[in-house]
Amino acid sequence: MTTDTAVRPPPSGASGSDFARLSRRIVDAGLLRRRPGYYAVRLTVVAALYVGGWAAVALIGDSWWTLAVAGFLAVVFGQVALLAHDAAHRQVFRRRRGSEASGRIAGVGVGMSYGWWQDKHTRHHANPNHEELDPDLNPDLLVWSQDQARAAKGLPRLIGRWQAFLFFPLLTLEGFNLHVSSVKALADRSLKHRMLDGVLLFAHFTLYLAVVFWLLPPGMAIAFLAVNQGLFGVYLGSLFAPNHKGMPILTGEDRPDFLRRQVLTSRNVRGGWLTDIALGGLNHQIEHHLFPSMPSPNLRKARTVVRRYCEDLGLAYTETGLITSYRLALASLHQAGAPLRHAPAKEDS
Numbered sequence: 001m002t003t004d005t006a007v008r009p010p011p012s013g014a015s016g017s018d019f020a021r022l023s024r025r026i027v028d029a030g031l032l033r034r035r036p037g038y039y040a041v042r043l044t045v046v047a048a049l050y051v052g053g054w055a056a057v058a059l060i061g062d063s064w065w066t067l068a069v070a071g072f073l074a075v076v077f078g079q080v081a082l083l084a085h086d087a088a089h090r091q092v093f094r095r096r097r098g099s100e101a102s103g104r105i106a107g108v109g110v111g112m113s114y115g116w117w118q119d120k121h122t123r124h125h126a127n128p129n130h131e132e133l134d135p136d137l138n139p140d141l142l143v144w145s146q147d148q149a150r151a152a153k154g155l156p157r158l159i160g161r162w163q164a165f166l167f168f169p170l171l172t173l174e175g176f177n178l179h180v181s182s183v184k185a186l187a188d189r190s191l192k193h194r195m196l197d198g199v200l201l202f203a204h205f206t207l208y209l210a211v212v213f214w215l216l217p218p219g220m221a222i223a224f225l226a227v228n229q230g231l232f233g234v235y236l237g238s239l240f241a242p243n244h245k246g247m248p249i250l251t252g253e254d255r256p257d258f259l260r261r262q263v264l265t266s267r268n269v270r271g272g273w274l275t276d277i278a279l280g281g282l283n284h285q286i287e288h289h290l291f292p293s294m295p296s297p298n299l300r301k302a303r304t305v306v307r308r309y310c311e312d313l314g315l316a317y318t319e320t321g322l323i324t325s326y327r328l329a330l331a332s333l334h335q336a337g338a339p340l341r342h343a344p345a346k347e348d349s
Contacts, residue, residue, distance in 0.1 A: 019259040019290075022309050026291060031302045035295040039092045046083060049076045050109065057224075058215055066216060070224045074231035077175075080109045081236060082280030088118050091295045108200040110232070111208065112178055115197050116185035125292060129265035130250040136240075137249070141170070142333065145249055149339040161341050164334035167241075174233030179205075242269050242325035243285040246332035247318065262289040263310060267328075268303065268319040275322065276300065286317065 026032060053073040060066045084106035086092055090099045100114070107114035120135050127133035131145055143149040143160040152160050159166060179201075185191055186198045213221045247265050250256075256264065269275060269283035281296030282288060287306050288299060310317040320328065 018313060019257065022259065022290070022306065025305055025309065026294075026302060029301070029305060031298045031305075032291065032294055033298075034092075034094060035297055038295065038297050039086075043083065043092075046076065046079045050080060054211065057211075061215060062217060062220065064220070066220065067223060067227050070228040071231050074175075074228050074235055077110045077228075077232045078235040078239065079280070080106050081112065082239070082282075084110075084112065084114065084117075085121075085280065085282075086296055088114070088121065089292045091293055104196070104200060108204050110178075111182065111201065111204045113182035113185050113194075113197040113201060115191050115193050116182050116188075119191065125289065127250070128262065128289060129244045129247055130254070132251065136244070142167070143336050143340075144245075144333075145251075145336050146339050147251075149337055152340065157340060160337040163337050164330045167330060167333060168234065168237075171234045171237035172230035174237045175229040176233065178233075178236070238326075239279055239282055241329050242267060242279075242320075242322065243282060245329035246325075259290070260315065262286065263306075263315055263317060265289075266318070267325060268317075269322050269325050270319055271322060283322075 050073075053069055053076050056069045056072075057066055060069060083092075084103050087099050087103035087106060090096070092102055093099045103118070104114045107117065124134050124136050129137065131137050131148070137144045139148040139152060139156045141155055141159060142163050143152050143156050148156070149160050159170075182197070182201055186194050186201075188194065191197070212224055215221075216224055244265055244267065247267055250261075250265065255261070263286055266285040266289050268286050269279065271279075271283055275283050276296075281299050284296075284299035284303050287294065287302040288296075290306065291302065294302060307317050307319075
């Protein structure tokens with residue numbers, strides 16, 4: 001099991017001359033250099049918002065206005081998760097120890113097993129949108145291709161019929177799913193530092209629930225949990241949905257070279273500085289997949305280099321607006337579920 005989520009590109013000889021030439025341009029432009037000042041400010045701001053949000057819960061207390069703070073904290077949780085993502089990719093610290101320590105601290109802030117997520121995300125980066133190799137395409141609840149739909153049973157078969165319409169409502173459960181998957185992963189003996197992850201998860205759940213039920217009456221506490229975790233799930237899912245959903249899905253022996261494997265399966269989202277903040281730089285998904293350890297504030301500059309290079313190669317470089325990216329993702333989900341809608345009635349019995 002690999003644990004290096006930086007997923008550095010293969011050496012130039014393995015990745016082909018096309019990627020080697022692009023990589024040299026990126027290095028010459030200084031875009032792989034660390035940005036300690038940027039991350040110092042970002043970490044400080046997010047930490048202040050996190051602490052401030054909980055302070056607001058304590059100050060407002062027994063009032064339904066506390067639910068507005070629950071929504072605010074859901075967004076802050078998403079930003080904490082994005083920091084864990086950057087740390088895991090060694091965008092923040094060059095060395096493994098600092099990256100893992102900061103990633104685990106951020107992970108415990110939202111109730112996520114850093115080790116489980118790191119392994120899963122590493123495998124995604126190595127084979128994005130590959131039906132058999134990308135864990136993000138496992139048909140656990142939704143089906144991502146018509147082949148998966150034809151083989152679906154249980155919940156995926158039931159939900160898959162209308163999954164495009166159910167997608168955003170189901171995202172309200174994504175925060176809960178993150179916690180459940182993190183806890184389930186602790187049973188995997190091959191997962192490194194699983195005991196540490198288990199202690200941190202237990203500490204998060206204990207402190208989180210204790211604070212909420214101590215500061216709020218039971219009914220309001222339950223409402224707080226529903227709003228906070230539900231909106232956190234929606235935000236988390238909305239961060240990742242535009243990136244690959246609706247892009248080509250690879251199967252079997254489909255293994256283009258590194259450059260094409262990353263570019264052709266990824267989609268960028270156009271926008272300004274607000275989009276960069278809201279999506280944590282993941283709106284520059286093509287550049288992120290090509291250079292995972294590149295600090296997120298450098299991705300926008302890298303976009304100009306990568307896009308021009310892809311145009312010179314005649315390589316499709318996909319970039320849309322945010323709403324269009326969701327529309328394409330939902331259209332892909334609807335198309336994937338078509339065999340379930342058109343299946344004979346006797347197959348559903």
